[in-house]
Structure formats: C-alpha cells, structure tokens
Amino acid sequence: QVQLVESGGGLVQAGGSLRLSCAASGSTISSSAMGWFRQTPGKEREFVAAINWSGSVTYYTDSVKGRFTISRDNAKNTVYLQMNSLKPEDTARYYCALTLESVLAVTMGRMDYWGKGTLVTVSS
Numbered sequence: 001q002v003q004l005v006e007s008g009g010g011l012v013q014a015g016g017s018l019r020l021s022c023a024a025s026g027s028t029i030s031s032s033a034m035g036w037f038r039q040t041p042g043k044e045r046e047f048v049a050a051i052n053w054s055g056s057v058t059y060y061t062d063s064v065k066g067r068f069t070i071s072r073d074n075a076k077n078t079v080y081l082q083m084n085s086l087k088p089e090d091t092a093r094y095y096c097a098l099t100l101e102s103v104l105a106v107t108m109g110r111m112d113y114w115g116k117g118t119l120v121t122v123s124s
Helices: 103-107
Strands: 003-007 010-013 018-025 033-039 046-051 058-060 068-073 078-083 092-099 118-123
Touching: 003 092, 018 033, 018 092, 018 118, 033 068, 033 078, 033 103, 046 068, 046 078, 046 103, 058 068, 058 103, 092 103
Parallel strands: 010 118
Antiparallel strands: 003 018, 018 078, 033 046, 033 092, 046 058, 068 078, 092 118
C-alpha cells in the first residue's frame, strides 16, 4: 500500500512560483508513473502533469505547458511540480497520484493511489 503526502502549497501572487512535493511511503515508487491533478470547488478533477518511472517522459495539459515542470527523485521516493508564472486560474487543490499502468494512463486519470492534496491560491 502506497501513501502519498503532498506539501508546498500556499498563497502566492500572480507571476510567482511554488514547488509542490509528493512524498511516498509504504512502497517504492521508482517503477511507477506518477501524476499531478488539480480540482476547484464545483469542478471535476483535471489532469495537470505526468511523468514516467524514470523521468524521461513527461506530459502536460496545454494550460500549464511552458510554466510547470514535473520531476522526480526516485532515491527520495518523491515527485515534484515546479510551478512558475502562476495565474489566478491556477488556484486549486493539487493532488499527487500513482498509477500501476503506463504514463499514458495518467493523462486519462486512471490512477490507483491518491494523496489528500495541497491547496494553492494565486492572488491577482
């Protein structure tokens, strides 16, 4: 059983940056694809970024391309989301998740384990 705990959220002004971390415990994540998702009240959770087991393949939703970077450190059992040039529309609760399928499954939201999320608020 994998436990995922997100951290790094907070309040930031538009144009600022945050780095989210997702620490895994209970099992190694080094062979699993991971992803970040976000959700705002009243909306469905949406895919943000995906990374394969080695970090060599990444995918992003169009709205964050060029601003967000997903990465991982398998030695630390941790996945990161570097968020730059933040916009008010990036305000959401951000979730880390793991899939036992391929990295493409992440883009379709087919995840097996989820964290509880960390709140990101971007003020204008």
